Amino acid sequence: MPECATLMVQGTTSDAGKTTLVAGLARLLARGGCRVAPFKPQNMALNSAVTADGGEIGRAQALQALAAGVAPHTDFNPVLLKPATDIGAQVIIHGQVTSTLSAKDYHHYKPTAMAAVMQSWGRLTAAYDCVLVEGAGSPAEINLRDRDIANMGFAEAADCPVVLVADIDRGGVFAHLVGTLELLSPSEQARVKGFIINRFRGDIGLLQSGLDWLEARTGRPVIGVLPYLHGLFLDAEDALGDARAEKGEIALRVVAPAFPRISNHTDLDALRLHPQVDFRWVGPGQPIPPADLIVLPGSKSVRADRAWMAAQGWDDAIARHLRYGGKVIGICGGFQMLGAHIHDPRGVEGTPGSSDGLGIFDMETTLAASKQLANVTGRLCLTGDAGVRGYEIHMGVSRGAALARPAVRFDDGRDDGAISADDQVLGSYAHGLFDAPEALHALLGWAGVSGAQPVDVAARRQADLDRLADCLAEYLDLDRLAQCFGDTHAAAIRAQLA
Structure with missing residues (x-):
């Protein structure tokens, strides 16, 4: 050429x-x-x-x-x-x-x-x-x-x-x-x-x-008129996408708060696509429905989204959820919210200051000037030792006794996240926590789904890219x-x- x-x-x-x-x-x-x-x-x-x-x-x-x-x-x-x-x-x-x-x-x-x-x-x-x-x-x-x-x-x-x-x-x-x-x-x-x-x-x-x-x-x-491709699964650029799948018999109800500054919400696509999972985003002013699993996603403004979460009634909902034996997973910013306090002395994400977390984990997070960026692989610290593939993007450094029970052990030797002593709450800095099929299977099992159907997000993504390319070849x-x-x-x- x-x-x-x-x-x-x-x-x-x-x-x-x-x-x-x-x-x-x-x-x-x-x-x-x-x-x-x-x-x-x-x-x-x-x-x-x-x-x-x-x-x-x-x-x-x-x-x-x-x-x-x-x-x-x-x-x-x-x-x-x-x-x-x-x-x-x-x-x-x-x-x-x-x-x-x-x-x-x-x-x-x-x-x-x-x-x-x-x-x-x-x-x-x-x-x-x-x-x-x-x-x-x-x-x-x-x-x-x-x-x-x-x-x-x-x-x-x-x-x-x-x-x-x-x-x-x-x-x-x-x-x-x-x-x-x-x-x-x-x-x-x-x-x-x-x-x-x-x-x-x-x-x-x-x-x-x-x-x-x-x-x-x-x-x-007019170079072409492209049809509406129903069910196309591609990572959303920013707005909450419409990834979904045909649902069979529902084995797990999952809800997640749609934070005003939600980030990397594609972490939850594997749950949204799973045929046995009824997944729902809960936006401002919406009632928080009963669920088996609550997932707290990432946030670009952790303290501000934590305040929004409290104002929307999530603190009481999570406390009630845990009393009745429900499970909670926090990813990145959502993991930080599970601790006792979030400190931002430099004003990295807004006005300098500190905010109370949910207090579920004995840990505190301080936002730092430098950002942690890394592609990671490792193993879940759950039964079966399932493999994890993901990435870290965060400016917070977490410390506390809760980290002695990590959720993930990275292949580079670092421990990540925490699991509560009662095994009801799990947190991790690893984005893409659900993406690897074996990790998704293990986490669904931890949340209460025995024998979950396999879902491979990466394979689905590749198949839909091929489907998209075939469509362009036909209609352009x-x-x-x-x-x-x-x-x-x-x-x-x-x-x-x-």
């Missing part, structure tokens, strides 16, 4: 299908022998992953790397913003925390962030045959266009072509596409090479007149798509998509 081919996928709205489309195209091109890399210049998300080079990127880019058959790298997402409040976010550059900035201060920081973006961009285009770029939100957000590094600001700097994707399931798809195009500058409009319509249900014949009108109105082709006009890469690359891309 000639020098690196590039295509940027932008969306008319958030959740239009950008992440999914990039993942599917990455799998499709990788099948054809193309060395392809995903790239998202700037991502704002609380779901993240640890990379092979020891940094942190958005979980969506880790998924896209998996689709492409390459190890996740910090260059795939050089700028990651993790919201800590409604007006501020932790800023992560090339995988490492640099600061916490308000929205206004980050606006002034953008030229520095853009320099990091272009450094990563240069490295990727030198190392890969093709780079698939994902935009963020919409390029037509007028108030965000100044110093933009996420959408057309990057496309202009990198001089790359763009396809625009819209979600027809939301309604108003033609207004979304035409309106977005009209709000771009002339040079930006020239970069848009075609449209993709996502999540269509029904008779395509009834849509054809609209497609003809759109092409005539804009002078750009691959010749038109290849042409979007430009005349220099069209023939090579066409051959690898075939």
Whole structure:
């Protein structure tokens, strides 16, 4: 192939299908022998992953790397913003925390962030045959266009072509596409090479007149209309996803609080997908239903989410749950909440100070300036010694007598987490605790399910990436798509998509 081919996928709205489309195209091109890399210049998300080079990127880019058959790298997402409040976010550059900035201060920081973006961009285009770029939100957000590094600001700097994707399931798809195009500058409009319509249900014949009108109105082709793929399981970029499975006879009822700053909630996907588990998120103002297992997920603002949890009545619900023999699992921030106190003397996640935890574990956690980032393997300290594969992303250091009964023993020799003396409560810093099939089976057994059916989240993820790629191959006009890469690359891309 000639020098690196590039295509940027932008969306008319958030959740239009950008992440999914990039993942599917990455799998499709990788099948054809193309060395392809995903790239998202700037991502704002609380779901993240640890990379092979020891940094942190958005979980969506880790998924896209998996689709492409390459190890996740910090260059795939050089700028990651993790919201800590409604007006501020932790800023992560090339995988490492640099600061916490308000929205206004980050606006002034953008030229520095853009320099990091272009450094990563240069490295990727030198190392890969093709780079698939994902935009963020919409390029037509007028108030965000100044110093933009996420959408057309990057496309202009990198001089790359763009396809625009819209979600027809939301309604108003033609207004979304035409309106977005009209709000771009002339040079930006020239970069848009075609449209993709996502999540269509029904008779395509009834849509054809609209497609003809759109092409005539804009002078750009509709590259394809993708069907609504029911039951597709892919890691959610940020919002609570809809991972689920057909349910059989329910053996375990599980509930989890949907914290305002919930992070890495994909930890619970294995439970949501399990055919014997009735899993429910409990949001603000909702009653807390009876359950066999309560899971406290991760949090980007542990003290603030702990206060929210108390205000929502979870303290009484958990105490009652334990009195009746229920089980509780805390992961990362949720594990910290199980201790006696959470200290933030530096104001790492907000106003400096301390908060009371649930007091279930004899331990205290202090938030530190440096973040622990590591991919980990180990064994559960439960009957059967099941294997665990996961990752650590946390700024808290926990100490106390409860840690003498660890939940996990990592292969690097470290002990992690805690199990209560009465065997009702388990906590761990390991994200992905439920993902390995043997660990999921052991934890369900610990929670009371004997002979749980096997569920392999990793195998399901790979199968659904293949399903997605098959769908793109069937419903996209691959010749038109290849042409979007430009005349220099069209023939090579066409051959690898075939």
